Amino acid sequence: MVKSFKHIIVLIASLFMMGVVTAQSMDNYLRTPLPIDPSLKIGTLPNGLTYIIKANPQPAKRAELRLFVQIGSVDEDDDQLGLAHFTEHMVFKGTKSYTKQQIIQFLNSIGMGFGGGLNAMTSREFTLYTLSAPTDKPEALDKAFHILSEMGLAATFDEKELQEERGVIIEEWRMYQGASERIQDQVQNLIFAGSRYAQRTPIGTYEVLSTFTREQILRFYQDWYRPDLQTLLIVGDFDPVAVEQTIFKYFGAYPAAENPRPKVSYPVPVHVEPAAIVAIDDEMSYTSVDLIWKHDPLRVNTLGSYMQKTLINQGISMLNTRLDELSRSGNPPFSYAYANFSPLTQTRSALELGAYCPEDKVEEAIQALLTEVQRIKQHGFTSGELGRSVLSTRTQLERRVADKDKELSSRLVWSFLMPIVYGDTMLGPEQQQQFFEMFSPYITVEDINGIFSELFTAENFNITVTGPAKAGLTYPSNEELIAQRALVEAIPVTAYEDRTLEEPLMADIPNPGRIVKQRTLKDSGIRYLQLSNGIKVYALKTELKNNEVLFNAFSRGGISALAPEDVIAARIVGDHIIQSGFGEFDKTTLDKQLAGHIVRINADIQLYSENLSGNFVPKDMELAFQMIYQYMTNPRRSQDSFISYISKQRTFVQNSRLDPQSVFSDSLEAVLSGYHPYTRSTSVEELNQVTLDQVMRIFHDRFGDFSDFTFIFVGNFDERKLQDYCRIYLANLPTMKRKESFRNLRITPPKGQVQRILYLGRDEKCLAVMVSIAKAKYSAQTRINLQALDMLMFEKLRVNIRESRSGVYVAQTMSQLNKYPKGRSSILTILACAPDRYDELLDACIATMDSIRAGLVADADVQYVHSTLQKNLESDEARNSYFLDEIRENLWNELPADDYLNARRRIRKITRQSIVKTARQYMTHHRDLIKLISLPLVRP
Structure with a gap:
């Protein structure tokens, strides 16, 4: 860690003058142990x-x-x-x-x-x-x-x-x-x-x-x-x-151990000279660069170490914002970049700057990261950046405190793991908020600049480059990588320009529309509204979290309603629109405007639907509605933003065919869809043909008519305010009053016994998938019956394939049930094994299915399924996301919105007979079975 506390002395002096530090010496004050969470x-x-x-x-x-x-x-x-x-x-x-x-x-x-x-x-x-x-x-x-x-x-x-x-x-x-x-x-x-x-x-x-x-x-x-x-x-x-x-x-x-073997703490040695490596592989599908500065461990167990970590966290937050802004430039040096400070081992911490970049921009990406380091060393951070970072941290802490009694035990327990591993004091949410509020008013950019000047050291420095090995593709040598730092350090760097936009997100508030119908579903309390422009709203108020509201919106149509030449462009429409901003706000100025607020909006176009989703805290509910309105009515059209977005997407697409698992996945999708053109994977060539005009045209087509949209809200919202915002913002979203649904693309899987063998990768391993597809009539009971079958298969495959044959680490069955565009079920079985055993093990999987079809289901099997489904349901019912997903699933399949209330009754209806019947009806592998098998390129 940094060599001294000298860069927080100014902060301590300020606290001393304010009376926060009294008779104790500063040195003793810094070493004051942090109090442990009193709830423990x-x-x-x-x-x-x-x-x-x-x-x-x-x-x-x-x-x-x-x-x-x-x-x-x-x-x-x-x-x-x-x-x-x-x-x-x-x-x-x-x-x-x-x-x-x-x-x-x-x-x-x-x-x-x-x-x-x-x-x-x-x-x-x-x-x-x-x-x-x-x-x-x-x-x-x-x-x-x-x-x-x-x-x-x-x-x-x-x-x-x-x-x-x-x-x-x-x-x-x-x-x-x-x-x-x-x-x-x-x-x-x-x-x-x-x-x-x-x-x-x-x-x-x-x-x-x-x-x-x-x-x-x-x-x-x-x-x-x-x-x-x-x-x-x-x-x-x-x-x-x-x-x-x-x-x-x-x-x-149990007694204490007698003469226990000493537990050794193993160091990571220091090194004065920088070291670099270029690690490439012919199956690597992406390129990344990392800059790493190694330091002594920072154990947050005293007031001094807490202050240090707070300063570092604020600096990391500001640096990540700068990197994110740089990644959205017209011709970005990288697709995504990040900064992080965390334990590397119990004896070392590490400051890391990393990036994913195009394969031909390795040196440019490293230079960009090193330039940002120099920008901090030469000019530091700005007061505007610090103000937003502090505000965001304060908001997150407020949210944690508000929900401290609402956190799921399964999530809360993980928050204690890292303190146990690395020796940090376990602070409760109120304590974290108390200490932050005590110290944050006195934090200055000088404090943070000083501590980062020590973190960016000359020694203990590594540069790593990873990427694909391809003919004609060259990488810089280790020596050239190391030399880049000296070259960048020798060049003066301009100060960061903190670009903001000082205007409201919405200058003109539209006149409210109307709620033309409303009712409350008696058993669940779900509130239903129909707005004057046709939008339907389902709102379930819960108190599972004090500071959380989730939402989802959908309309039928999606990519299926578009021409074949628009398929690839449609896949990127939603993400591009969100990344471009709205009105005069690009994504950078918008993010800065949102500092201290918790709102997230997403958009996407799937095969059969166009969707919005996101979350917000109750105090930001109107802001969330305003953002939905602005994104949908005033999207920002920017050629620079589009070029930047396509450049980033190209990075992740260009070498996907080098990855055996990616090829396998794409091949499976192709086979299951009968090689339908609407399900094809995205290629660089097709991505390069997408235009901004095309993207905006598709956006206005798919998100230009909200008359058939359904919005779902779940969480702790003010019901009166929700209705007001629905009238003001949602009821004013554009409509064309089209009568449309999705188009049945007639995506048809092959019939009969189909087997495809792919020879992929150099490693001696096999990946095998079997899929049986059957006609099905959708019902909620059938859906949970298939879940029960999945669970029983998981247990039986564990016994028959993993335990008895020692043939796999895991073998698993996953089912899916769809009502639209055509009632159909699919049961997929997947396993990884040695190349010379796939026939034997797939046959054993089929034998396991046949045993269930034959009725070999014990009472203990049914009890296992019941107890697992019941336990999972109890855990699910403590999450807003469960209710959101269930309401959407029900509405999509034209069931009552609150049909989830019948879940326990449906679990009770699962019997030995129902499991066997489900297996006989949907495990149709003797008639129709698709096998896809991946074997190594070079056989032994």
Whole structure:
């Protein structure tokens, strides 16, 4: 981190003069520990295990359990590469008191099996286990704690289970092989040069994974899985005292480790001279550049470190705004750029400036990033930029405080993870707001300029370039990359011009239209309005979040209503319109005008609909309506903006054919659609033919008639104000009173048994997909029946393909049900495996489907489906987005808007008989089955 606190002394002096700092010396004041969030109950067991408990009411009757182990792949011995991750898998395979099957049966019974959200992850520095449990069933919660304690401290590592899991792990290793992995290995060898981090990726090596013994992995577990290296984090709807007692009961039953192996902190060595690398691959589909300055870790646990991080955050925010503005210039050096300051490891932080750029603009992109660095070093930031950044931060903190009791436990629990990993103090939302309000009035650009002058150091500096390897494409050498910094530093840079527009977003407010019909849906409380221009509005007021309103709007038609030559242009219309701004405001001046407000508006044209979507906070509701009105009635036509947008899109399209997965995806879409021209992927040649006139013509056609649009609002809005804004803004959106719908494009999948084999990529892996498509009559019950079938297939494929055959890391079935343009269901099964096993494993998938069709569905299977669907529904009902999505789905399919109220009844109607009937009706693979298989280019 920066070498001293000297660049916040001015800030401290100001606080001293204002009486905020009193008798304490400044030095002592800076080192004052931050107070821990008082809502947390934190303790340490006699054996050294730390626990953190937080009561949280959302969702009701649910607890989130996280077991954090302060051990990762960096702690592996040389003969254990990959065994930290392998251990993560093995603790689910049996413990002192529970067999693998008993663990699975219990987790399935509470809706938390592998198909219900059970998960774990391994990084270089830690391992994390994730579990959810009901709190209204004390015996289930008690058992969840017992199992988790034994997974962390009493796993058995059965030899048979270990050998079966070896194949699964090797398939996971195989799945990750590819251009990204090869590129990252090179880049991380540079960034972590001389460090153990460069030698320890979590997935490990094939050599170790295929040959290690039980003794090797048991040694890892016994060395590192011990109480003093574990933290238990529990968040949910419960009595904290009772939870603490349960923790003592199970986790406290284990003694502290005797003569524990010392936990080593591994440094990332410093280097005086800059270092660079160009890492390219013939399957890489994009080009990126990164500038990285490595620093000592910044642990935010004192007032001084909090001030430092606050100054850095404000600077990063302002720098990102500058980079975003530069990316929208007429001929941008990059398509997207970002700045970030975050932990690199537990022993290093990093300031990073990165960009994605056209393959022929690598040097230009690096020069642009370095120029922005010099602009800050020579001229600093401006007071206008700082004012907007502070205002935006304040608004975000206000939102967090307003919703502090409305946050879902499953999301809240993640906010504690990084402080645990990197040693930050856990601050509550009110504390964060309090400290920010205390210090922010005294922050100056001089403070931030000073701290960034130390962050942009000469030493510990890396430049990385990644991109495709293609004939005729050359990259600068490592030496040329490093030389660019000296060249840019030698050139004077002009100061940043803070371009703003001092005028209201809407100067003239239209006269209100009328609400011609209105009613309230009695059971749900949804308010229905029909406006004088034909727009229909459905509004559901909730209190799930105090500071959130979501919206969606749709009209039938979409790309299907356009001519074939407009297909590619239509795909970019919505995004281009939003990125161009409206009226006199381009995107840059608009974003600056919106500082301190939380409003997001999106537009897009899909195959069968044109859509608007977004979100806003209640106090910005009128602003959101004004922006909808302005975007739709006064879009900004700018050739420069269009050229910039097309240039950025071209960057991501030009090399997509180099990526085997992208080719596979495009091929699957083509085969399933019968190679229909409206579903073709976008090519650079077609993108280059799109014109601004064409884009604007399509926009005015698709968004020029709102008489058939439906708007949906869900959240904590003022109902009277919502009606007023609907009359003023929505009722004045343009109409043509056309009678139109989407056009049936007659996209028809092939019939019969179809198999296509693609030879893609150099890696020894196979990706296989099977799709069966059937005629279907849409109903909400059929939709949930197919979801139940998906869940059961996931579990049975886990047993039959992953466990019994050790053939895949994951095999999964996903269903889809459409009413329009033609009633149709599709069931897609996907797996990744070794190239020589795809026939065997696809046959096993079909056999699994046939077993369900034959009625081999046990009572335990039905219970698993019920509990998982019920658990998922309870979690969904705590989110505004669930209700928004359900209302839209219902209205699109001409069902009552509040048909979601019947979800529980429909779950109860799922039986063994209904599952078998659904499988027989929609698993039509014996008649019609499409297989698409990707094999490596070079066969062994």
